[in-house]
Amino acid sequence: MQTFNYVITDEIGIHARPAGLLVKVAKQFQSKSVIKFNGKEAKLTGVMGLIGLGVKKGSEVVVCVEGEDEETAAAEIKKFFQENL
Numbered sequence: 001m002q003t004f005n006y007v008i009t010d011e012i013g014i015h016a017r018p019a020g021l022l023v024k025v026a027k028q029f030q031s032k033s034v035i036k037f038n039g040k041e042a043k044l045t046g047v048m049g050l051i052g053l054g055v056k057k058g059s060e061v062v063v064c065v066e067g068e069d070e071e072t073a074a075a076e077i078k079k080f081f082q083e084n085l
Contacts (some may be wrong), residue, residue, distance in 0.1 A: 009057065010085045023050070
């Protein structure tokens with residue numbers, strides 16, 4: 001399993017636009033990926049789950065990726081966070 005922590009820098013946090021783009025990135029891989037925040041967890045393949053976490057600017061999240069292509073998937077997902085969130 002690959003994991004990384006990330007502090008959200010987007011002014012609005014995780015909202016509809018980046019959540020939709022993140023889902024597209026996560027769905028490219030066979031690995032299962034989840035985001036954990038404030039005792040809650042959501043799959044990176046579901047927009048409503050991501051938005052429902054209520055992640056705001058300055059919040060630290062943990063992303064976990066597990067599966068056959070987890071190294072590649074985790075690297076691409078982390079890159080997305082750095083460029084968009």
